[in-house]
Amino acid sequence: MNQTVSEFVKELQAIVVEENATDDPAICASYSRDQHWHFVPAKNPAYVVRPANKEEVRQVLMLANKEKIPVIPYSTGINVRGLTIPVHEGSILLDLSRMDRIVEINPEMKTATVEPGVTFGMLLEKTRKYKLRPAFPDAPLTVSVLVNYYLRGIYQTAAADGHDHVLSYEMVLPNGEVIKTGSRSLSEMPYFRYGVGPDFAGVFCAHPGTCGVVTELTAKLYRLYDNRKVYFIGFDDANTPINFLHNLMHDELAASIRLVDNQSWLKGICGTFDYEYEKLPKFVACILVEGLDEIFEAKDKLVSEYIKESGGGVLDFPEEFKRTFEEESLGGAEKSCMVFGLRGNYHCIGLYGPLKLAGKYYELHERTALEVGIPEAYIHYYVNPIYSFHGQLCYFELDIFYDGSDLEFGEKLRNYNRKQFQRLLDLGIYGWFRPYAGIIEPTVERIGYLAEVWKRFLKVLDPNKIMNRGKLF
Numbered sequence: 301m302n303q304t305v306s307e308f309v310k311e312l313q314a315i316v317v318e319e320n321a322t323d324d325p326a327i328c329a330s331y332s333r334d335q336h337w338h339f340v341p342a343k344n345p346a347y348v349v350r351p352a353n354k355e356e357v358r359q360v361l362m363l364a365n366k367e368k369i370p371v372i373p374y375s376t377g378i379n380v381r382g383l384t385i386p387v388h389e390g391s392i393l394l395d396l397s398r399m400d401r402i403v404e405i406n407p408e409m410k411t412a413t414v415e416p417g418v419t420f421g422m423l424l425e426k427t428r429k430y431k432l433r434p435a436f437p438d439a440p441l442t443v444s445v446l447v448n449y450y451l452r453g454i455y456q457t458a459a460a461d462g463h464d465h466v467l468s469y470e471m472v473l474p475n476g477e478v479i480k481t482g483s484r485s486l487s488e489m490p491y492f493r494y495g496v497g498p499d500f501a502g503v504f505c506a507h508p509g510t511c512g513v514v515t516e517l518t519a520k521l522y523r524l525y526d527n528r529k530v531y532f533i534g535f536d537d538a539n540t541p542i543n544f545l546h547n548l549m550h551d552e553l554a555a556s557i558r559l560v561d562n563q564s565w566l567k568g569i570c571g572t573f574d575y576e577y578e579k580l581p582k583f584v585a586c587i588l589v590e591g592l593d594e595i596f597e598a599k600d601k602l603v604s605e606y607i608k609e610s611g612g613g614v615l616d617f618p619e620e621f622k623r624t625f626e627e628e629s630l631g632g633a634e635k636s637c638m639v640f641g642l643r644g645n646y647h648c649i650g651l652y653g654p655l656k657l658a659g660k661y662y663e664l665h666e667r668t669a670l671e672v673g674i675p676e677a678y679i680h681y682y683v684n685p686i687y688s689f690h691g692q693l694c695y696f697e698l699d700i701f702y703d704g705s706d707l708e709f710g711e712k713l714r715n716y717n718r719k720q721f722q723r724l725l726d727l728g729i730y731g732w733f734r735p736y737a738g739i740i741e742p743t744v745e746r747i748g749y750l751a752e753v754w755k756r757f758l759k760v761l762d763p764n765k766i767m768n769r770g771k772l773f
C-alpha cells in the first residue's frame with residue numbers, strides 16, 4: 301500500500317477500508333491494458349477501488365460524482381475490446397470482483413440472481429444439479445455472467461436459448477439513487493422483465509460505457525437434457541449450407557448450430573490441435589440435437605433427413621470432438637480459448653444480420669482483408685443462427701487470428717476496420733455485437749435523431765459524465 305496516500309484516497313478508504321482503495325501505480329498499472337492494445341491505447345487509472353457491497357458502490361459513486369471523477373466499473377475485466385481501459389486522466393477503476401455472491405438459484409422459477417463477480421463457471425457448478433444451466437457465450441468460464449448479459453452482446457452457442465437472458469436488475473446511478481427494473485420495482489419477485497411501463501431493462505443495457513453500476517441481476521436458466529446428438533457436416537463454400545441451416549432453424553430442430561471455417565473455431569470447438577483440419581472441407585456446420593425422449597428421437601430423425609438434402613457431407617469425427625462441442629454449447633468449456641493458440645491473438649468484427657447474407661459477409665471479409673494485406677490463411681469466419689430466427693437472426697463473426705507482437709500487423713487491422721465498418725453498414729447489418737470504440741462512431745452517424753435522444757437520455761442519468769466517460773458521447 302502506498303505510504304503517502306492522498307486526501308482523496310483517504311476518502312475512498314473511509315468507504316471501502318484501507319486495503320481496498322489505492323493509488324499505488326503498480327496496482328493501477330495492472331488495470332491499464334487488455335488484449336486490444338492495437339486499438340485501445342494503454343492507460344493507468346489513478347485509483348483502484350474494490351467495494352464489497354451495493355452500499356459501498358453507492359458511496360463511491362456519489363463521491364466521484366461530487367468531484368466529477370470518471371468511474372470505470374470492472375467486474376471480471378476480461379473484455380477484449382478495451383472497455384475497461386480508462387480514457388481520461390484521474391479515473392477510478394471500480395473493481396467489483398469481490399461482489400461475487402450467487403444471491404439465489406430458483407429452480408422452480410428457472411432463474412438465477414447474481415452479483416457482478418459471479419462467473420459462468422461458478423454459476424454452472426450450482427445450477428447443474430437442478431438440470432439447469434445459464435445461456436453461455438463462447439467465452440471462457442471465468443467471465444462475469446452479469447456483465448455479459450448486461451452488455452447484451454451474448455450470441456448463442458445454444459441456438460434454442462434466444463437472445464435475451466435478462467429478467468431484471470438493480471443499478472446504482474451516479475447520484476446514489478438505486479433503480480430497479482421489471483417486476484423488481486414492484487415486489488421482491490425479480491422474475492418478470494416487463495413489470496411496469498417501458499422495458500427499462502433494455503433501455504439501460506449495452507451503452508458504449510454505462511449509465512450506472514449494476515449490482516445484482518436476475519437471469520433466465522435453461523434446461524439441460526440427457527439425450528443429445530452431434531453432427532459435423534462439411535461444405536466447400538459458405539453459400540451451400542444456407543438452405544440447410546434455414547430449415548433447421550425454421551423447424552426449431554437444433555439446440556446449437558454453428559457454421560465455422562475448418563481452422564480456428566473448429567479447433568476451438570473440437571478441443572485439439574492433433575488433427576488435419578486443413579484437409580477438411582472449407583466450412584463445417586456443427587449441429588447439436590437434444591430433447592426429452594420421444595421429442596428428441598423425432599427431432600433427430602428430421603435433422604438426419606435435412607442433412608441428406610443439405611449438399612454437404614457428414615464428417616466422421618472422433619467422439620471427443622462431439623463431447624467437446626456439446627460442452628461448449630450447453631455446459632461451458634474452456635476450449636474457446638484454444639483458438640488463440642492458432643497465432644496468439646484474435647481480432648473480430650461481430651455483427652447481427654440475416655442468414656441470407658452469410659455468403660456476402662464472408663466475401664466482403666475476404667476481399668477487405670486481402671486488400672489491406674492480410675494473408676488468406678489468417679481469415680476466419682463464424683455463423684451462429686439464433687432462436688427463434690425471426691428476421692433469420694444470426695450472429696456473424698469476421699475473424700482474423702494474428703500474432704499480436706507484429707506491430708505492422710496492427711496497422712493492417714486498423715485499416716481493415718476502417719474499411720470494413722463502412723462496407724458492412726453499406727451492405728446492411730442489424731447491429732453490432734458490442735458498441736465498442738471505433739465501431740460505434742460511424743454507426744451513430746446513420747441513426748438520425750435517435751442519436752440525439754440517446755445523448756440526452758445519458759445526460760439525464762449521468763449529467764457529470766462520470767460513467768465510463770469518453771467512450772462515445
Ligand SMILES: Cc1cc2nc3c(=O)[nH]c(=O)nc-3n(C[C@H](O)[C@H](O)[C@H](O)COP(=O)(O)OP(=O)(O)OC[C@H]3O[C@@H](n4cnc5c(N)ncnc54)[C@H](O)[C@@H]3O)c2cc1C
Nearest residue numbers: 373374375376377378379383437438439443448453454514
Ligand atoms: C476468449 C473470449 C471469448 C469471448 N467470446 C464471447 C462470446 O462468444 N460472446 C460474448 O457475449 N462474449 C464473449 N467474450 C466476452 C465476454 O463474455 C465478456 O467480456 C464478459 O462476459 C463480460 O465480462 P468482462 O470481464 O469482460 O467484463 P468487464 O471487462 O469487467 O466489463 C466490460 C464492460 O462492462 C462495464 N461493466 C463492468 N461491470 C459492470 C457493472 N457491474 N455495471 C455496469 N457496467 C459494468 C465495464 O465498464 C466495461 O465497459 C469473450 C471473451 C473472451 C476473453
